[in-house]
Amino acid sequence: MGIKEIRTALKVDLSKPAGEQPGLHNRWHPDIPACNKIANNEVVKIECLDWTGGQIQNNDSADDIKNVDLTQIHYLSGPFDIESAEPGDVLLVEIQDVQPSQDQPWGFTGVFHRQNGGGFLDELYPEAAKAIWDFEGIFCSSRHIPHVRFAGLIHPGILGCAPSAGVLAEWNRREGELIAANTSTDRVVAQPPEPKSSHAGGADGDIKSKVAKEGARTIPGRPEHGGNCDIKNLSRGSKIYLPVHVPGAKFSVGDLHFSQGDGEISFCGAIEMAGVITLKFNVIKAGMAKLGMKSPIFQPGPVEPQFGPGRYLTFEGFSVDEHGKQHYLDTTVAYRQTCLRVIEYLRRYGYSDYQIYLLLSCAPVQGHIAGIVDIPNACTTLGVPMDIFDFDIRPEAEIVKREMGSCAFAS
Known part of the structure; x- marks a missing residue:
């Protein structure tokens, strides 16, 4: 340890459309091909775009928030094959560091328009709004919300392994039933598979079409694998235990946050950013049975803003x-x-x-x-x-x- 540079398992291009980068994907599906391999016990750096793939700009207009294309999100880095991981194992992921992109030292928080995403309080606050946050080391401040400055509890919003075909079918079944049972409400209660803007990483041909047709949206977290849980305390130094459902685990990560409050109440509520995350991987053989695991477990790290x-x-x-x-x-x-x-x-x-x-x-x-x-x-x-x-x-x-x-x- 400490005698060589940490390997970067994926680099992203902030200037290139996310949908043209084979190391990214925005659906969960077991057939999305791995973009790289990571050894058991290896530490790697993984670069990530912001969750919208660069749709939001550093300016004083919320037009981009109002008109954001939600069929594209979330753009995740991966999937990665983890050496020796097999169905029934548990993948232990240690978050060693998370940092903003050096080429984009700012992030954004948004209130989505009620007709395009909405949020926790959208009946009272239906209009789109945005705040840009500038990063200064561990601190952030915003020209849009003055007299405020704080240290970020930086973390990934999404960590997860690919579902098996059976798990994916179960997600689509139960969420489809929820949609069918709520046709009389004006609320979107779940998002079914959506071919529009589907990005299946390096897949092509029939697999690309299959992912577009069947792939689960990345919007909700799900008990079988975690995914989009937006847990602010899953930060630097944390360890998370993830169920493995497919050979190689096919691990993905993204939706990096500089900071977030409990609940991320406005939906685009964290300080969203592009950045790089440093992770260590360890495979626990037959871990799901040993731990009786039905959903992820995590152990918080030692890093947290100190307010008495x-x-x-x-x-x-x-x-x-x-x-x-x-x-x-x-x-x-x-x-x-x-x-x-x-x-x-x-x-x-x-x-x-x-x-x-x-x-x-x-x-x-x-x-x-x-x-x-x-x-x-x-x-x-x-x-x-x-x-x-x-x-x-x-x-x-x-x-x-x-x-x-x-x-x-x-x-």
Whole structure:
């Protein structure tokens, strides 16, 4: 160790369309060919585009957010064959480092338009909005949300191994049933396979067509393999244990985040970025049976922004919605109300609701389920670290309304 440079298993080109790069893919399917091989116990660097493949630009307009093509996302780096991995094994992945791309030292947070992606609070905030964040070492700040600066808990949003044909069929079956059972709602409850903009890495011919027809969308995480879980604490130094379903595991990674709050509430809510991740791989033979594993497990690393327990201002929410309707132990309703309490509180300092919505999505806020037994009201909490602001937000402090500018909106 330490006597030679770490090998880069995949390099990406920020100037080239993502769909033309064979080391990337945006569907889950067992037949997507591996782009490279990684040895058991090897440490490698893997470069990643941002999750949209470069659709979002560093400017002061949210037109790109409003018009983003969601059939393209997410662009993942991989898949990689891991030496000796076989179905039934567990792939232990250690995240040794994650860094922004040296050629693109900025990221973005977005509120998607309700008619194109939406988000957790899209009934109240239906318009597209954007904030650009500039990186300075471990810190970030935004011209679109002034008077805020914090260290990022940098992490990948997506880690996973390819599904087997049987697992893929099960995903499509159960999500198809969910779609069929909800035809009367105006909500998109799941996304079925979509041939448009499908990218199957280095596949061609019949395999490319098969992936386009059958490939599962990367939007949700799924119990059999993890995938898009957006866990902010799965950061540097963490270890994640992933089920293996196909020979070689066919591991993929992407959707790198400079920072994120619990819940990533605006959907495009992390600070999304292009970057490079350093990973170590270890195969645990027959690990799924040994661990009784039905979904991934992870062990957090030692790296985390340090805010003392007394340096969070924590808000409570309950499962009574903004219209006064009582819900039964609904933690989604409760967390939505918790977010609204923060927005109401912080707007007194001069921020717009959209600025606060963006901030809660990407700053290292702590979201928790406080109670799910006291019928009928579930209770959730959201802790906002007070030290990310350059002014005092404590309830007893004097309220000074400031000129806070604006986040970017669509034209």
